[in-house]
Amino acid sequence: MYLLGHFQTLQMDKKVVLITGGSSGIGKSIGTYLTSKDFTVYGTTRNLDKYPNFDAFQLIALDVKLPESVxxxxxxxxxxxxxxxxxxxxxGVGITGPIEETPHEEILNVFDTNFHGPIHMMKAVLPQMRKQGGGVIINITSIAGYMGLPFRGYYSATKGALSLVTEALRMETKNFGIRISNLAPGDFATNIAAGRYHAPVTKGSAYEEVYQKSLDLMNEHVDAGGDPMQVAHKVHAIIEKRNPNIHYPVGEFMQRLSLLLKRILPGKLYEKLLTNHYKL
Structure with missing residues (x-):
């Protein structure tokens, strides 16, 4: 059995952090905050050339979809x-669209990034963490991963799948001193909407009107989202815990309340709440 002793000794030194998707949004906020807390931070981006003046912390090239890059x-x-x-x-990447009309290549792309990418990363770091006697892995999932949201079904599926893999991996690695948790943000003010793939609103489609309304509502939520530094603070709190929980939601009260309602309400009643919210 591996012991935490060696890792706890290392905790006296500056801890080394690797953050995927660290060039903007939530990732940059996490990296900036942890740097201020005296961590040694490496962030990643697919294209270093786009950030010649980035100086918040060290930025390196990485594409989570490519195992050799990882x-x-x-x-x-x-x-x-x-x-x-x-x-x-x-x-991670966002994706919206009717289940029926979303191109399959886009479905594969979002799973490659949001699900397979984190798995590539965890496989790459686990041997080192075992060697040094411990480590911390935090998977940024989403409150959307707890429920199948209309016109965001594939995004919900990627985050839900990662959440379940995390639950399994915690048990598989519990004797190695490795602490693994999910952190599920709600809506935060980032540039995710700009980079999100939107299946086109097709004129004459059976989904044309209702999908456009839902799309407008989603973008409003992101624009009015909270400060991503809230996520950074939660990440730091999880890192500092000796025995962290499996799941941590972070977001507005109503977003967190939705998770409780999902657990306690009958399925049809919860579905009704969602359809009313999205005006379906």
Whole structure:
């Protein structure tokens, strides 16, 4: 059995953090905040050339969809620092559209990024974390991953799948001193809407009117979202816990309340609440 003793000794030094999708939004907020707390932070981006003046923390190239890119980035951090204490799986993409009309290549892309990508990352860091006697992995999922949201079904599916894998991996690695949690944000003011894939609103489609209304509502929620620094504070709190929980939602009260209602309400009643909210 692996002991936490060695890892706790390392905690006295500056802990090394790797954050995927660290160039903007929630990832940048997490990296900036942890840097202010004296962590050594590496963020990742698919295209370093787009950020020539980035100076919030160290930024390295990584595409979570490519295992060889993942291995190269993790190897680079370990070579530079001698260890890797914390992985934050934050990189992700959004997708909207009717289940029936979303192109299949876009479905595969969102799963490659939001689900397979974090798995590539965890496979790459786990051997090092076992070697050093412990570590922390935080998977950034979504409150949307707890429910099948209309016109966001594929996004919900990727985040829900990652959440379940996290539950399993916690049990598989519990003897190695590795602490793994899900952090599920609600709507925050980031640029995710700009990078989200939107299946086109097709004129004459059976979904044309209702999908457009839902799309407008989703974009309003993101624009009016909270400060992503709230997520950063929660990440730091999880890192500091000796025995963190499995799931941590973070967001507005009504978004967190929706998770409780999902657990206690009959399925049809909860579905009715969602359809009323999305004006379906």
């Amino acid at each position: 291995e190269a980035a993790v190897t680079k951090v370990i070579a530079a620092e001698g260890r890797l204490d914390i992985l934050i799986n934050n990189a």
